Amino acid sequence: MSLISVRNVWKEYHDTVVLEQINLTIEPRAFVALVGPSGCGKTTFLKMLLSEERPTRGVIELEGKPISPEPTADRGVVFQRYSVFSHLTVLGNVLMGADLQAKTGAGRFFGRTFGRERAAAVEDARALISAVGLSHAEQKYPTQLSGGMQQRLALAQALMGKPKVLLLDEPFGALDAGIRADIHVLMRKLWNDRALTVVMVTHDLSEAFSLATRVIAFERRRNEPTDGGRYGATITKDYDVWPKRTPAALDAILSLSGRDDPQPAHATRRDDPAETGVAS
C-alpha cells in the first residue's frame, strides 16, 4: 500500500491558482525530492503535506486516511531555519520528541517524561544524538552550534518524534558546500538505517539526484503574463533515480568517492566549532 496518496489537489489564493491537478502516490521507504523554479509551489505543496496549509480542492491521504487538518506527530519536519528550540540544550531539544508524547498523566500535563519513561527517552535521545554526530555537544545550546550542526540536531529531534514521513523544507539550503556534502552522507545513512520515508523540497538539482530515489519537478505549463494567475503549477516530470537506490545498494554508493564528496567519515567534521574551538 502506498504511504501517501495525493488525489487531484488544487491550491488557490483568491484569484490565483498556485497548484493544479496534483496526483501523486508515495511508497513507504521512498526518498522523494521536489524540485522546480522558485515560486512554483513546491513549498506550498510541502506545507499541505504538513497541514500548515489546506488544499482548496482534493484530498491528501496518509496510510489510506485523510491527513489531520493540523500538524500532527505522524509527519515530522525540518525547516531551513528555526527548527530547533533555542532555550533547550542539544539533549533537551531531542528529548522534546519524547516529552511532548509522554504516556503518563503527569507527563502529558507537563509535556515531560518522568522516571523510567525518561530514562528510556534519554537513552533513545543519546543514540540519535550520536547517530548525527553531536555526542560531544550534548549540553550545548543551539546558538553555540554551527548551522550544519543545528540542522543535524533538527534531524535528530524530528526523528525522535517517530514520524511516519519526514518532510524537509530546503533543510540544507543555507549551508556551505563542504558542510552540505557531510550532511548529505548523514542524511543517506539515516534514511538507510532508520527505514524513513522522506519528502524533501530543494532548489538544488544535484542534491535532489544525489539523495533521492525519486525526483519530481513542479512547473507551470502556461506562464504568460496575460493569464493573470489562472494557471497553476503541476507535476511535469517524475523520475525514478537510476541505478535504483535501495537501502542495500546504498552501501556500494557510500563507498565510492566523488568530486563533491566529503572527507572520510571518521575524521573531525568540518562544521564542528565545538571541536575546533571556533565558536567557543
Place this chain on the structure above:
Amino acid sequence: MRLINLRPPSGAGRLLALLPFIFVALAYLVGSSVRLAANPSDKLLPAFASFADAINRMAFTTDTRTGDVLMWVDTVASLERLFAGLAIATLAAVVLGVAIGLVPYLRSLLGGFVAAFSMVPPLAILPILFITVGLGEAAKITLIAIGIAPPLVRDMALRVADIPRQQIVKAETLGASTWTIVLRLVLPQMLPRLLDSIRLQLGPAWLFLIAAEAIAAEAGLGYRIFLVRRYLAMDVILPYVAWITLLAFIMDVGLVALQRRAFPWFADARAS
C-alpha cells in the same frame, strides 16, 4: 582617525562614566556654598553636612513620636506596594499576553479591549480608585498594576506573536498540545523577554507609586517627600530622591543579573 573609531581604554572609560556625576556634585557644591554665603539659613541648596544630619536623623535614629526609624519604615511600605503592583501586572502580562499572542480567538476577543484600555491615563482614574477601594493599600497597589499592566501585556502579546511560525509547527509535529506548547515552548522563551519589559516598566511603576503616596498614605518614600515639602526640607527630600534612584537602579541591575543567571541561552539567542 575618525571620531567614531576612537575608543577609550577600559580604565579611562570608567573614569569618563564618573565625570558627569562628579560634575553635578561640584556644580551643586558651588551653588550651595554661594547661596549659603549670602544667607546662612538658606534652605534651597543645603550643605553636605546638613544632608549627613538629615540622613542620620531619618535613617539611623528612632523617631521620638512614633518610635520607628522613619526612612526604614517608608522604604518597607513603598517596596511592599511596588512589589505587589509589579507582581499583579506581571501575572496579567503572562496570562493575557500569552493568550492574546498565541490563541486567535482570544486575540479577537481581548486584543482590541487591551489596546483601548491601555490608553486610559492611569492617574486620571486614581480618584476612582480612592472612591471605590478606599484610601488604603489596595488603591495604591491597583494604581501601579493598572498603570503598568497594559504595556506589559501588549509587549508580551507582540513577542509571543513574533515567535517564528516554524517553532510552533515544529512543536506540533512533535506531538504538543496547545497547553504543552505554552508550557514547554512559549513560556520558557518569553520569561527572559518579560524581564526586559519589566525593567522598562520600573520607571512608570515608581512614578505611580509616588503619585499615589503623595495623595493619601501614612508612610512611604513618596509620602515623606511630599510631607516634608511643607517645611522646604530639601535636606530630607534630596537624600530620599537619591535613595529611590538607588533602589530603582539596584532592581534594574538585579533583573539583568537574574536574566543572565536563569536564562544562559538568551544573550546569544537575542543576538542571532
